[in-house]
Amino acid sequence: MAKVGVYVCHCGSNIAGVIDVATVRDFAETLPDVVIARKDLFMCSDSGQEMVKQDVRDGLVDRVVVAACTPRTHEPIFRAAIEKAGLNKYLFEMANIRDQGSWVHGHDHEGATEKAKKIVASAVGKARFLEPLEDKFVPVTNAALVIGAGIGGISAALELANMGHKTYLVEKRPSIGGVMAQLDKTFPTNDCSACILTPKMVEAYNHPNIETLTYSEVDDASGYIGNFTIKIRQKQTYVDWSRCTGCGDCATKCPAKTADEFNAGLSDRRAAYIMFPQAVPKKAVVDINHCINCADRDIGTLPKINKKTGRPILAPCERSCQAEAINRSIAHNPDGAIRKIEVGSIVIATGYQVMDKDWFKEMAPACPNVITALQLERIISATGPTEGKLLRPSDKEKPRTITFVSCMGSRDEHFHTYCSRFCCMYMIKQARLIKEKYPDMVINMHFIDVRAAGKEYDEYYVGARKMGINLFKGKVGGLEMLTEDKLRVLAYDMESATSIEYESDLVVLATAVELPPDATALAQKLGLQFCGSNFFRELHPKLGPVETATEGLFLAGCCQGPKDIPDTVAQAKGAAAAAAVPLAQGRVRIDPIISEVHSEKCSGCGICIPLCPYHAITMQTYADRPRAQIEMSSCKGCGVCTSACPSGAIVLHGYEESQIFAQIEALTA
Amino acid sequence: MIVDQNKINEAVSTVVGYGGEHILNCVQCGACSAVCPGVKAGFPLLCRHLIRSLLNGNLEEIIEDSSSWGCQACNRCTEVCPQGVRPQEVVFAFRRYQANQLAFSTSSVTSQMNLFETGHAVYTDPREARKKVGLPEETPTSAFDEQAKKEIQTLINNSPMGALGLF
Numbered sequence: 001m002a003k004v005g006v007y008v009c010h011c012g013s014n015i016a017g018v019i020d021v022a023t024v025r026d027f028a029e030t031l032p033d034v035v036i037a038r039k040d041l042f043m044c045s046d047s048g049q050e051m052v053k054q055d056v057r058d059g060l061v062d063r064v065v066v067a068a069c070t071p072r073t074h075e076p077i078f079r080a081a082i083e084k085a086g087l088n089k090y091l092f093e094m095a096n097i098r099d100q101g102s103w104v105h106g107h108d109h110e111g112a113t114e115k116a117k118k119i120v121a122s123a124v125g126k127a128r129f130l131e132p133l134e135d136k137f138v139p140v141t142n143a144a145l146v147i148g149a150g151i152g153g154i155s156a157a158l159e160l161a162n163m164g165h166k167t168y169l170v171e172k173r174p175s176i177g178g179v180m181a182q183l184d185k186t187f188p189t190n191d192c193s194a195c196i197l198t199p200k201m202v203e204a205y206n207h208p209n210i211e212t213l214t215y216s217e218v219d220d221a222s223g224y225i226g227n228f229t230i231k232i233r234q235k236q237t238y239v240d241w242s243r244c245t246g247c248g249d250c251a252t253k254c255p256a257k258t259a260d261e262f263n264a265g266l267s268d269r270r271a272a273y274i275m276f277p278q279a280v281p282k283k284a285v286v287d288i289n290h291c292i293n294c295a296d297r298d299i300g301t302l303p304k305i306n307k308k309t310g311r312p313i314l315a316p317c318e319r320s321c322q323a324e325a326i327n328r329s330i331a332h333n334p335d336g337a338i339r340k341i342e343v344g345s346i347v348i349a350t351g352y353q354v355m356d357k358d359w360f361k362e363m364a365p366a367c368p369n370v371i372t373a374l375q376l377e378r379i380i381s382a383t384g385p386t387e388g389k390l391l392r393p394s395d396k397e398k399p400r401t402i403t404f405v406s407c408m409g410s411r412d413e414h415f416h417t418y419c420s421r422f423c424c425m426y427m428i429k430q431a432r433l434i435k436e437k438y439p440d441m442v443i444n445m446h447f448i449d450v451r452a453a454g455k456e457y458d459e460y461y462v463g464a465r466k467m468g469i470n471l472f473k474g475k476v477g478g479l480e481m482l483t484e485d486k487l488r489v490l491a492y493d494m495e496s497a498t499s500i501e502y503e504s505d506l507v508v509l510a511t512a513v514e515l516p517p518d519a520t521a522l523a524q525k526l527g528l529q530f531c532g533s534n535f536f537r538e539l540h541p542k543l544g545p546v547e548t549a550t551e552g553l554f555l556a557g558c559c560q561g562p563k564d565i566p567d568t569v570a571q572a573k574g575a576a577a578a579a580a581v582p583l584a585q586g587r588v589r590i591d592p593i594i595s596e597v598h599s600e601k602c603s604g605c606g607i608c609i610p611l612c613p614y615h616a617i618t619m620q621t622y623a624d625r626p627r628a629q630i631e632m633s634s635c636k637g638c639g640v641c642t643s644a645c646p647s648g649a650i651v652l653h654g655y656e657e658s659q660i661f662a663q664i665e666a667l668t669a
Numbered sequence: 670m671i672v673d674q675n676k677i678n679e680a681v682s683t684v685v686g687y688g689g690e691h692i693l694n695c696v697q698c699g700a701c702s703a704v705c706p707g708v709k710a711g712f713p714l715l716c717r718h719l720i721r722s723l724l725n726g727n728l729e730e731i732i733e734d735s736s737s738w739g740c741q742a743c744n745r746c747t748e749v750c751p752q753g754v755r756p757q758e759v760v761f762a763f764r765r766y767q768a769n770q771l772a773f774s775t776s777s778v779t780s781q782m783n784l785f786e787t788g789h790a791v792y793t794d795p796r797e798a799r800k801k802v803g804l805p806e807e808t809p810t811s812a813f814d815e816q817a818k819k820e821i822q823t824l825i826n827n828s829p830m831g832a833l834g835l836f
Contacts, residue, residue, distance in 0.1 A: 442674040466693045495721045502672040
């Protein structure tokens with residue numbers, strides 16, 4: 001006979017404000033096999049846990065039911081408590097009377113109390129049949145993967161590598177650096193972005209423990225915490241990187257042009273190109289989608305021979321390459337190469353994109369002098385299309401009036417309801433940099449609110465006012481195109497309740513931060529979830545900001561939600577620390593709540609094999625006949641095989657038939 | 670309203686020149702207006718709103734507004750301002766600008782005449798009331814001291830106030 005102890009939690013007023021805890025406790029006492037029922041203000045507090053432990057130590061109870069909140073956060077706490085008191089930790093069952101009781105039935109105290117009784121009865125029913133289980137452990141591959149090599153990915157990779165773990169740093173673009181490499185200066189200290197970023201890029205690239213794979217993407221992922229197998233697609237560069245010296249001659253000779261992504265489309269780059277002057281690695285790539293196949297010669301075919309000289313007619317890119325890194329006669333595989341790597345944990349730091357101006361029809365997107373803030377960043381950057389000179393796109397003239405518009409696509413029901421968090425600050429930074437350089441420039445900034453939360457941020461913002469930058473409360477409602485590529489700004493000053501109309505030479509839109517579309521495919525491959533704002537979902541918004549629902553996957557930077565550089569680096573280092581835990585432990589615990597085949601009952605029909613979503617079941621010979629067998633490290637305990645087995649040969653530990661039927665019986669009593 | 674940087678610069682430099690040095694610090698939080706007795710009395714252009722108007726480049730446009738003369742100089746705005754704007758100094762600076770443009774409110778003329786004639790900006794003849802309660806009718810202040818009055822008038826005539834030609 002089991003001796004079940006039931007402990008009902010008030011959770012302050014979270015539960016007790018709706019549910020009559022005393023009534024639930026009284027009821028629990030009447031349930032079969034229940035020897036003790038107690039209640040406490042906070043069961044998870046030290047005193048609450050001690051109460052349970054004492055009852056276990058005194059030999060009063062050998063099964064524990066806590067009626068409280070969600071097992072997602074609190075089951076591990078109580079399991080650890082009873083284990084400490086000497087009981088097998090799986091002899092514990094949680095009754096969630098908060099999330100499934102008081103929180104959803106706040107309007108109906110009596111009904112919620114009745115439901116709580118049922119939930120407790122069901123948990124007790126199951127607890128009576130609980131069996132002790134043992135944790136299982138599997139060894140770990142001591143290596144980490146960091147996906148995305150912006151400042152977040154670089155920071156995480158350096159941290160992991162410095163802890164001594166082999167780290168793969170994978171970046172889809174030809175160079176590491178991310179968006180930060182595109183920035184001019186950084187708030188609130190105005191230090192040059194490249195000056196602080198490029199040393200980190202070089203450090204990561206040259207680190208003995210980091211293997212950087214650029215122009216590469218995750219093609220496929222399988223496995224589980226401690227033992228992931230990742231297929232990395234190294235995209236076809238059409239350039240032999242072992243020979244390429246990064247001189248850039250191919251890029252100057254290539255005649256094919258396309259928009260330069262690094263300059264946010266403000267200038268053209270060639271089909272053969274180096275991403276930017278400080279690229280790491282500094283290697284050329286032939287972008288085959290924009291290659292025009294000079295002289296009608298497809299890549300992978302031999303060159304024609306000049307009849308006069310008898311020498312081959314080479315394409316400009318290969319002719320210009322002194323290092324002989326470009327050979328268009330080779331039949332390169334357009335799909336690139338697949339590299340298989342084994343890692344124990346993964347940090348995802350894939351970053352963000354900003355919305356395009358074309359979404360905002362009221363903002364005269366057709367006018368070349370309406371630009372996104374990232375484009376302005378390129379214009380004022382010394383490595384940008386104007387070498388840092390502030391010239392507006394339409395006529396390459398210096399503007400006299402510049403307008404900044406906040407919250408384009410952020411805090412907007414039509415696009416994204418969230419605040420993009422760092423636009424206020426970068427707009428103020430851009431305005432300050434321009435005002436410093438050109439004190440006579442008229443700068444008008446329009447905000448819904450100025451959000452300058454951060455160390456030294458508000459001082460930076462007030463400093464902008466002191467510099468004579470005009471700030472108006474009120475979002476710009478629209479822009480009208482005027483002659484000479486000027487714009488009429490339709491705005492409002494809420495502080496004096498006055499409408500504003502003026503002509504501007506250049507309008508900068510702070511467009512919203514969002515996940516790039518290719519993040520969806522990555523999420524599917526890795527099993528990541530999305531949050532309501534359509535960023536990757538963390539395990540817990542407060543207490544698990546770097547973890548995900550999948551063990552072994554960690555998040556850093558803007559892929560988890562908009563954040564500035566300091567916050568990204570902080571989260572990246574946190575993610576690296578969390579990702580290093582399984583690597584440092586050398587083994588990971590496998591929850592024993594997994595399925596097992598009773599080979600003597602198994603008929604070998606094989607129905608379970610295709611049903612398993614984790615490919616955990618194989619046929620193995622047992623007593624000379626094929627029988628199903630489950631690989632415990634792959635099993636996630638979903639129970640599909642258990643319910644499908646016609647012979648009843650598969651048991652799911654922790655959810656055994658006797659336990660589930662006891663629950664049903666209690667709920668239907 | 671159009672945003673005219675020249676007008677904004679003129680308004681700011683005028684106010685700064687008359688002593689409202691920290692006008693650009695203002696973040697329009699509104700704390701000054703929350704404690705201002707003039708705002709409570711219904712003067713529309715005091716503290717935050719005056720500063721906003723000036724920062725929008727309005728100077729001449731608001732010269733005839735009498736709100737600034739409603740300032741009681743209690744200085745509570747200065748105490749509560751989180752950005753060190755010293756709003757009262759801005760109000761006074763604007764007043765000085767108004768005075769120099771001879772844009773006085775009638776309310777201000779009376780008190781200035783009082784000051785010139787009696788040495789008190791706020792003055793009512795106290796004699797009758799004092800007599801009623803058995804006090805000496807005349808107070809020992811400049812109001813009944815011809816020598817003191819003369820000195821005060823000399824001071825005023827030789828100050829910028831004298832240059833206004835009111836007296």
